[in-house]
Amino acid sequence: MSLKLIHTADVHLGARLKYLGDKANEHRVTIEKTFQKVITKAIDSNADVFVVAGDLFDNPFPDKRYIDLVINELNKLLANDIYVVIVPGNHDRLAAGSVYLSDSFNITNPKFKLFSSKEFEQWVIPELELTIHAKGLYEQKSKQSQLTGLKKNDSSKYNVAVVHGSVDIIAEPDNYPIFQKDIQGLDFDYLALGDWHSSLKVDSGKTTAWYSGSPEVISVSQKGAGHCLLVTIDETTKVEAIDIGSRNIKELEVDLNKYSSQAKLVDDIEKYKDDNSILLLNIKGIKELEQRIDTDRLSEQINNLFYYVRVKDNTELGLSQEELDKYPEELVIGKYIRILQKKKAENPQLEKEIDTALQLGVKYLKGAGDDN
Incomplete structure (x- = not known):
């Protein structure tokens, strides 16, 4: 038997x-x-x-x-x-x-x-x-x-x-x-x-x-x-x-460099809509100084498309010489960029945090300059 x-x-x-x-x-x-x-x-x-x-x-x-x-x-x-x-x-x-x-x-x-x-x-x-x-x-x-x-x-x-x-x-x-x-x-x-x-x-x-x-x-x-x-x-x-299960885990990796805006990224993710899926979204690519993915906002935008969403920003900040030339060292914003670049070189384990600080700092310093 x-x-x-x-x-x-x-x-x-x-x-x-x-x-x-x-x-x-x-x-x-x-x-x-x-x-x-x-x-x-x-x-x-x-x-x-x-x-x-x-x-x-x-x-x-x-x-x-x-x-x-x-x-x-x-x-x-x-x-x-x-x-x-x-x-x-x-x-x-x-x-x-x-x-x-x-x-x-x-x-x-x-x-x-x-x-x-x-x-x-x-x-x-x-x-x-x-x-x-x-x-x-x-x-x-x-x-x-x-x-x-x-x-x-x-x-x-x-x-x-x-x-x-x-x-x-x-x-x-x-x-x-x-x-x-x-x-x-x-x-x-x-x-x-x-x-x-x-x-x-x-x-x-x-x-x-x-x-x-x-x-x-x-x-x-x-x-x-x-x-x-x-x-x-x-x-x-x-x-x-x-x-036998009712829910599943869906992993999706997207390249930021293929999208001209966060809105277009959201449109593309919508194609994978599944109410029973837990979405693990991994964003990769090279971002410019003024190009920042707002992961909290992105989660809010796509949350209703899936049962649960977790967004991980694995992009890298790429500072071209052209971008640096826009902010010479004589300006406060230029000094800020170079100070953080130096800190990143000295503390590679903090690369993500320093990149975020760079982007947010430039955004707010530019805003402060626009108000004057």
Whole structure:
């Protein structure tokens, strides 16, 4: 028989989402609805097991509304004879008095398992010829390798591990590390990972290993959110990323030098209008002394075109000799320009701030001169 799992993680119910301002509560509700969609997907897919690889809640002490939501949704899975696996992550860790140690999660259904041991424990499910290996997290931070002590159960046809931590793909992680060399030393059918908010397949040798990512966008820094994973295990392991989220992150880079005005830039951005997108707008190019992008004003102009907008000004200030000649050193404005140029040469780490000061200073000094 084959085995079918739905793998999710990093739902972060109750996340503060401060970057969204007055839209934060609306998006928290969206996250709740998306979690419900993941539950429905598990039922509709006739999944055998539903796996949460950590951080179902954003903190160990969530509001009652989120606890009630989760219990209600998990009961739907259990009513459909789906095994449920919950692993506490570093956000919803097993702190004293926390949600997973409360009566709310004292669920006696034999198809429910909350992993609360500090060391790996095995949940053997004879009906599925499956052993699930996992442990609970008790601290927000740890330097301990997360795969220490993980051993296969050769008595089961299938072995699945559920682990919350950070794989050393880009750099060595400083919190709950998972090392690729350790994954490659395993011989498991599947490693369900949590902690990263983007869906990602991990290069892992014999063991198929994936981050499911968050089912809904949580942070603008990880754009691969919005999925849950349908995992089918037979002779081989097949993973399908299911689009489940309501919102997405759209990245747009524009070259300032292609536009004669900010208004024309706004007109061009309007072509990408999407009410469900979080837009990360990166402006590049070389700007002249009197050519300044007002990022606050630009955000206001395009905010109604997207769910949320973040504008980053990565332009560089290019001072041509022709511009300098317009402001000789004998003038106050000329002295100002040259003083700041010198400071920029001496403090390259402050280049952006000094460029802004240059542009604003020239604007106001010219204005003062016009008034005289």
